[in-house]
Amino acid sequence: LQNDTILYHDDYYSDCFPTTASNDLIKTEFGIKVCPNPVLGNSIHFEWGNNDIETIELFDSRGVLIRSYNTTGKNMLEYHTQLLYPGIYTYRATNSSGYQQTRKFSVQ
Helix, strand or coil: CECCECCCCCCCCCCCCCCCCCHHHCCCCCCCEEECCCECCCEEEEECCCCCEEEEEEECCCCCEEEEEECCCCCEEEEECCCCCCEEEEEEEEECCCCEEEEEEEEC
16 A cells, blocks of 8 residues: 555555465466375475476465475475474475466375
């Protein structure tokens, strides 16, 4: 809000600033498989086949960045979850065109 006028970050968003842990940021379906979900063991696998994913970022339930990975030229990522508390987490994948996909996973 500025001078009684609502200013938006982007026409795509319905709020001043998008939240990291929101599915509102989804622009493209990347076909990423996340397993197991929920995480019951010590690791989680992200697999995306031939899609050109450049980064995967992991966030806690407050939207705080836990870890960012450069995945250029790769088709999978394994993240060891021993240090994560049980709860809901979010990952954000970004492809080479800059499109993003945000999804949730849980750790038990």
